Amino acid sequence: MISRSLVLLEEIQMNTIRRKLHRLALSLPSVLSLLVIRPGPARAQVEKLLPTPQEAEGPFYPDTWTGDIDNDLTKLNGQSYRKGTPMTLAGRILSVDGRPIAAAIVEIWQCDETGKYRHSRDDGEGPANRGFQGFGRTQTNALGEYSFRTIKPVHYAGRPPHVHFKVLAKGHKNTITQMYFAGENAESTVLRLFGGFAKERERLTIAAEVQRANGITTLNAKFDLVLESTA
Numbered sequence: 001m002i003s004r005s006l007v008l009l010e011e012i013q014m015n016t017i018r019r020k021l022h023r024l025a026l027s028l029p030s031v032l033s034l035l036v037i038r039p040g041p042a043r044a045q046v047e048k049l050l051p052t053p054q055e056a057e058g059p060f061y062p063d064t065w066t067g068d069i070d071n072d073l074t075k076l077n078g079q080s081y082r083k084g085t086p087m088t089l090a091g092r093i094l095s096v097d098g099r100p101i102a103a104a105i106v107e108i109w110q111c112d113e114t115g116k117y118r119h120s121r122d123d124g125e126g127p128a129n130r131g132f133q134g135f136g137r138t139q140t141n142a143l144g145e146y147s148f149r150t151i152k153p154v155h156y157a158g159r160p161p162h163v164h165f166k167v168l169a170k171g172h173k174n175t176i177t178q179m180y181f182a183g184e185n186a187e188s189t190v191l192r193l194f195g196g197f198a199k200e201r202e203r204l205t206i207a208a209e210v211q212r213a214n215g216i217t218t219l220n221a222k223f224d225l226v227l228e229s230t231a
């Protein structure tokens with residue numbers, strides 16, 4: 001009698017378990033449906049950046065890169081240059097997919113506030129003798145950032161104010177170009193036709209932020225460059 005009761009009890013327990021399993025089986029698809037990894041919205045296409053337009057190197061690329069060639073053109077041999085309009089020139093070097101390029105070499109060269117280059121074909125060591133370094137070289141950090149301390153270049157020989165750039169980075173094409181200032185970036189027609197300049201002048205033109213303090217005007221210029229891959 002006792003064993004019969006035990007069998008009945010066991011059957012009742014088994015039936016209860018079966019019912020629970022059945023209910024679970026019925027609800028499993030809906031549970032699973034929550035776990036299915038649904039395809040998200042179509043992956044946004046990675047916008048490619050346009051490489052910075054190239055321009056002529058021009059005749060005044062530095063003859064020699066010796067001596068004081070750091071990123072502060074307003075300090076030469078420990079002396080500060082106090083002529084012209086002081087300008088901070090900074091930006092990032094990027095690949096066309098927007099990634100920062102670290103350890104890129106960034107070179108700039110430009111005229112001083114008298115319109116003269118530190119070059120044997122222009123004023124020789126004139127700018128340097130006056131205390132202006134004339135050209136500088138630096139390297140980007142891990143974020144692809146570079147910065148220079150310089151002065152705003154001026155018009156010379158019919159050319160608008162500009163800073164020359166040469167950027168070298170592993171796996172990327174060398175980029176030689178020039179940066180211009182908003183409102184004063186027009187080239188004369190003759191120079192535009194024969195000067196080896198990019199048609200996309202606006203893409204090489206920046207609006208420098210003007211800061212005035214204690215009667216001194218300084219400029220804050222930001223210029224990012226995008227390098228084409230060699231791959």
Ligand SMILES: [Fe+2]
Pocket residue numbers: 058060162164
């Ligand atoms: Fe120039």
